[in-house]
Amino acid sequence: MSDILLLIGRSLRNALRQPATIIPNIAISVFFLFVYNGGLNSVAKLPGFQGSYLGFILPVSIVSAAVGGAGLAGQTLIKDIDNGYFTKLLLTPTRRLAVIWGPMIASAIILTAQVVLVMFIALLMGLKVAAGPGGFVLVVVLAFFWGMAFAGYAAFMALKTKNAAAAQAATFAFFPLIFLSYTFVPKQYVTTGWLKVAATINPTTYVFDAMRSLLNTGWDASSLGIGFAVTLGFATLTGAMALWAARGATKLAS
Amino acid sequence: MAEHDGEDRTITAEGLRRTFGAVPAVDGVDLHIPGGRIFGFLGPNGAGKSTLVKILTTILDPTAGKATVAGYDVQRQGGKVREAIGVALQDVGLDPLMTARELLVLQSQLFGKSGEEARQKAERLLVTVGLDDVDPKKRAGAYSGGMKRRLDLALALVNDPRILFLDEPTTGLDPASRVGIWEEVRRLNEELGMTIFLTTQYLEEADRLADEIAIIDKGKIVARGTPDELKREVGDEVVELQFAQCEEAAQAYDALAGIAPNRQASGHDVRLYFGRAAENVPELVRALDGAGIRLQGLTIEQPSLDDVFLRVTGQALEHEVDGAGDATAGPPAPDGLASGEPARDAALAAANEEVTP
Numbered sequence: 141m142s143d144i145l146l147l148i149g150r151s152l153r154n155a156l157r158q159p160a161t162i163i164p165n166i167a168i169s170v171f172f173l174f175v176y177n178g179g180l181n182s183v184a185k186l187p188g189f190q191g192s193y194l195g196f197i198l199p200v201s202i203v204s205a206a207v208g209g210a211g212l213a214g215q216t217l218i219k220d221i222d223n224g225y226f227t228k229l230l231l232t233p234t235r236r237l238a239v240i241w242g243p244m245i246a247s248a249i250i251l252t253a254q255v256v257l258v259m260f261i262a263l264l265m266g267l268k269v270a271a272g273p274g275g276f277v278l279v280v281v282l283a284f285f286w287g288m289a290f291a292g293y294a295a296f297m298a299l300k301t302k303n304a305a306a307a308q309a310a311t312f313a314f315f316p317l318i319f320l321s322y323t324f325v326p327k328q329y330v331t332t333g334w335l336k337v338a339a340t341i342n343p344t345t346y347v348f349d350a351m352r353s354l355l356n357t358g359w360d361a362s363s364l365g366i367g368f369a370v371t372l373g374f375a376t377l378t379g380a381m382a383l384w385a386a387r388g389a390t391k392l393a394s
Numbered sequence: 395m396a397e398h399d400g401e402d403r404t405i406t407a408e409g410l411r412r413t414f415g416a417v418p419a420v421d422g423v424d425l426h427i428p429g430g431r432i433f434g435f436l437g438p439n440g441a442g443k444s445t446l447v448k449i450l451t452t453i454l455d456p457t458a459g460k461a462t463v464a465g466y467d468v469q470r471q472g473g474k475v476r477e478a479i480g481v482a483l484q485d486v487g488l489d490p491l492m493t494a495r496e497l498l499v500l501q502s503q504l505f506g507k508s509g510e511e512a513r514q515k516a517e518r519l520l521v522t523v524g525l526d527d528v529d530p531k532k533r534a535g536a537y538s539g540g541m542k543r544r545l546d547l548a549l550a551l552v553n554d555p556r557i558l559f560l561d562e563p564t565t566g567l568d569p570a571s572r573v574g575i576w577e578e579v580r581r582l583n584e585e586l587g588m589t590i591f592l593t594t595q596y597l598e599e600a601d602r603l604a605d606e607i608a609i610i611d612k613g614k615i616v617a618r619g620t621p622d623e624l625k626r627e628v629g630d631e632v633v634e635l636q637f638a639q640c641e642e643a644a645q646a647y648d649a650l651a652g653i654a655p656n657r658q659a660s661g662h663d664v665r666l667y668f669g670r671a672a673e674n675v676p677e678l679v680r681a682l683d684g685a686g687i688r689l690q691g692l693t694i695e696q697p698s699l700d701d702v703f704l705r706v707t708g709q710a711l712e713h714e715v716d717g718a719g720d721a722t723a724g725p726p727a728p729d730g731l732a733s734g735e736p737a738r739d740a741a742l743a744a745a746n747e748e749v750t751p
Contacts, residue, residue: 146503154491220489228487228549231451232504233477 147242191356199351210290214298251287292378402465403429421613434604480555490535629667636691
């Protein structure tokens with residue numbers, strides 16, 4: 141069995157043994173979904189709004205779950221470093237990539253499970269996915285890679301700071317990105333200039349767009365292409381940063 | 395470099411050096427350890443023992459020099475080195491959320507064993523280290539210090555290593571656990587022909603286990619040989635004089651210069667080295683009487699590694715401790731146990747940070 145699969149399995153098993161590390165994040169995602177949908181759904185009555193407000197706000201719940209859940213990968217690495225198990229793993233022939241990416245992928249898998257749960261709750265609340273079951277699956281896939289991107293960032297910060305609190309705080313620094321976008325109302329209703337600029341340069345905007353197109357308007361190759369390109373690019377960047385941090389920190393001969 | 399035919403069990407180093415900032419933690423170490431030996435590396439905290447182990451086990455790159463382990467270059471063939479060695483570092487490396495079996499099975503699988511092979515290996519190793527009767531659901535985080543160290547040793551053995559590195563394997567253990575580890579180390583060496591590279595700050599441990607000893611001080615090897623060879627270098631017999639006051643010991647040290655040129659003072663004691671001690675005792679007593687120094691006790695004994703250590707480093711090494719059951723609570727450090735150089739200690743502390751990301 142591949143070393144990376146073994147280490148993903150180990151991280152998943154450990155996460156399930158500490159449900160307190162997962163449950164708050166799920167609760168916050170569901171809370172966002174209920175509160176924003178309940179409080180702001182009249183936005184859907186504005187002229188020109190396409191689809192349901194539930195379909196519009198669900199990506200906010202998903203992306204915030206990714207930011208909150210990403211910390212798990214960083215926390216796992218920091219605990220391993222603190223208790224010496226990280227070094228024990230480095231003393232095996234295991235690839236360094238597996239040692240770093242194992243917790244990252246496990247973190248993204250847990251996030252994906254959360255997203256599926258939140259989406260089923262949304263279905264129970266009346267969500268109709270415009271792109272059908274395939275669209276549902278693509279939203280989940282997009283969420284997985286967005287989770288990988290944040291997990292890579294969390295792992296990078298963990299390896300750089302070697303401090304649990306600092307690594308967690310660093311992931312929360314990304315929360316403003318959720319709100320510096322067309323978070324609660326569609327683009328055409330935003331008139332504030334600086335927010336438009338922020339939303340344009342904010343990669344989160346393109347993830348929202350891709351998910352919203354699948355949920356509310358159907359298949360849109362342009363939104364999906366940009367959304368996936370941004371997500372995969374971000375995930376590749378942070379994954380490489382995490383590996384680079386591991387290489388620099390361990391001084392391990394290849 | 396030794397040829398590697400899959401059975402190479404040697405360790406070599408040439409001019410190995412590692413600095414942290416301007417401070418050399420390992421300073422020009424040369425080694426040639428033949429296969430199948432127990433090699434003891436003795437030194438106080440901060441002497442460079444752990445840094446050397448980290449270089450030889452591929453965790454840390456040297457600043458200069460080269461080293462081979464099992465015939466493989468530690469810098470260029472790190473993966474091959476790691477396949478051939480087992481390592482139990484000074485700080486145990488366990489995931490507290492996993493059980494002993496889970497840790498052993500995972501570690502075996504990471505070394506390429508199948509699931510079934512790994513499970514069988516785990517059971518055998520639990521018996522080997524005496525943890526087979528522990529509740530299988532008990533997680534490593536709930537183990538005592540001694541149990542954690544035994545489990546850590548088992549993890550170092552999952553790949554049937556040709557060379558085993560043990561970095562202070564009994565520090566902080568109670569005497570019974572310590573003897574258990576010694577017996578296991580001896581068995582691994584005798585039955586499996588494993589080369590054991592053992593660092594320790596306990597003289598008794600080095601004396602009882604090692605075929606050959608190197609003493610390291612401030613990053614340099616200052617003495618090397620079998621325990622008997624090293625002891626013979628300081629003399630055949632030792633007369634230890636005990637005094638009530640340190641000042642009296644210091645006065646005696648000066649007063650006995652003509653009778654015992656080879657001597658050392660440490661605290662309340664003065665140790666004098668002779669070919670045949672008994673012949674010199676009457677003259678010693680008369681000299682002390684004449685100088686008005688009151689002797690409290692006198693014993694004649696064989697030289698110990700402590701004498702060797704004191705002679706080559708100018709400081710006493712840690713003595714055996716009794717009843718230290720907590721793995722995290724090491725013995726108190728007497729004067730002279732640390733390197734005695736604040737800059738060096740600070741740099742070595744930083745080194746630990748750097749190695750363990």
